[in-house]
Amino acid sequence: MKASNAQIMVQSTRLLVNKMLEEDMHYPLHIGVTEAGEGEDGRIKSAVGTGALLADGIGDTVRISLTEDPEREIPVAKKIVDYFSGRGNHNPIKAIHDYQLNPFQYKKRITNSVNNAGGKHPPLVISDLSKAEFSIESLVMAGWFYKSSVKNWIFSDIAADYLYLGDINYKFDIPGEKGIILEYGRWKEFRGNKNKCFPLLSLADYFKEQGISDKMNFIKIYYNELNDSVIKKLTGDSTIVLVLETSNINGFAEQRAFFYELIRAKCNIPVIIKRNYNENNKEDFQLKSAADTGGLFLDGLGDGIWLTNTGNVELRDIYKTAFGILQASRARISRTEYISCPSCGRTNFNIQEVASKIRSRTSHLTGLKIAVMGCIVNGPGEMADADYGYVGVGKNKVSLYKARLAVKKNIQEEEAVDELISIIKENGDWREPPEI
Ligand code: SF4
Structure with a gap:
């Protein structure tokens, strides 16, 4: 398949x-x-x-x-x-008998809209900067660029929606739709704009405390803390967004079981999927976090993603991975998507070089799907639902596609990338890259 x-x-x-x-x-x-x-x-x-x-x-x-x-x-x-491998000995997860998801068809779980979480909003990305050397310039690690010369913020399509700052005492205005999450104790003392700053509470704190936000409250929860009385209490509160943690070695299955329990109970509270790692290698972090969370988003589960890592991986790579997972599962499209073949004996050009050249010129075209395929034999068929295609047809010759249609045939390879850009422009899908 x-x-x-x-x-x-x-x-x-x-x-x-x-x-x-x-x-x-x-x-x-x-x-x-x-x-x-x-x-x-x-x-x-x-x-x-x-x-x-x-x-x-x-x-x-x-x-x-x-x-x-x-x-x-x-x-x-x-x-x-x-x-x-080796997941067989995981902590038990309750079997699901009344399976309510269709595994063959995508359907987003219906959730309440709480501020900009859940409902029709795309899944949020939360960036954890609570352990970082904190300054307004350091927020660039979450995609928040502050241009001090003009005292203004600049965001690309991949900028974290919320920053978790733990106990940090921040003092700046929060731009646009963005928000800050603080530990509950710190949030209670916070005297700034509480329309943009929200608390993170444990379930125990939530049951004890009175003074919480009247707009949005993030509650940490584990699968084994969920029971009928907890669901009842949470369901009656329209300010709640759950932050689902797991320490099960089969965390994917445990987190999915949590969603089943909510669906079974007709509880529509939005849920952020949180996973914690201790990786020193960026690729390991990316593969593990994508394998753990991507399948949940593919099934329409999850209103946000929050990845943390205690090992030695750059903070900017962590939030970018979160956006990559949402893009790969098509839960939130925030950049250009590329489909490119691995190449084989049928490829007559340097596909890696061309793919990277095309990426460097088109990576700001959020939402477009661009294919780079090595040959005419399988390329057009396998580039599937791409919006534009670059397909090798022989020595130094390329055909360019708009969807399934070859719009320029057998052109010289040296001109092909410029021609591709022209076709994108002619079809109204071009925009100039943002200045950052
Ligand atoms: S699309 Fe063509 S060149 Fe690319 S891997 Fe398949 S057969 Fe080979």
Whole structure:
């Protein structure tokens, strides 16, 4: 089963397994997100798709399809596979009997709108800067650029929606739709604008305390803290956003079970999926967090994502990974999506070089899907739902596509990237990159 869209790849493979079980067929399955692309995007997309299936015990061989030298695929595949081995001894998770999600079709869980969380809002990204050297300039680590020369904020499409600052005593105005989360004790003492600053409470504190925000309250919760009386109390409070933690080694299944309990109880409180890591290697952090959380977003669960890491990974890579996971699961589109093949003997040009050239010129075109494919034999068929395509057709020759239609055929490779940009412009999909 091949698809470059992780959502389609997961749903179709589940459907295949379902049909095989009905027929008492038990063939091993080869899984992978095809044409996943290059670099971080390719890795995150692959981990989201394969992780969602491996977490359910589906998949016997794995292919990671990167637009890179082929030997770079195997270590990534091994890391993902190894991450799922040894989960058999996890803490028990209650079995679900009244399964209420359709595993073959995407449907976003219905949730209340609390400020800018839940409801029709895209999933939020929360960046944890509570342990950082704090200054207004340091917020660039969450995508918040402060231009002191003009005393103004600049945000790209990937700027964290909320900053968690723990106990930090911050003193600046919060721009636009953005917000701050403080530990409850600190928040109580805070004398600034409480329309933009909200508390994070434990469930125990929430049950004890009176003075909470009348607009938005983040409550930390674990699966084993959920019971009927907790659901009843939370359901009656329209200010609550849950921050779902887990320490189960099968955290994906435990967090999914938590959502099932809420759906079963018709509780529509928005839920932020939080995962904590201790990684010193950026790729390990990206693969693990994508494999753990991507499958939940693919199934329409989760109103936000909050990743933390106690190891040595740059803070800016953490929030960018969160956006990458939302993009790969198509829960929130915040950048251009690239579909590019791994290349093979049929490729007559340097696909890595071209893919990176196209990326450098188009990465600000949020929402567009651009394919870079090595050959005319399989390229057009496998670039699936791309908006634009660059397809090699022979030595130094390229055809350019608008969706499924070849709009420029057999043009010289040297002109092809400029021509691609012209076609994007002619079709009204171009905008100039933001000045940052
Ligand atoms: S060059 Fe063609 S056949 Fe080879 S990987 Fe790319 S699309 Fe597939």
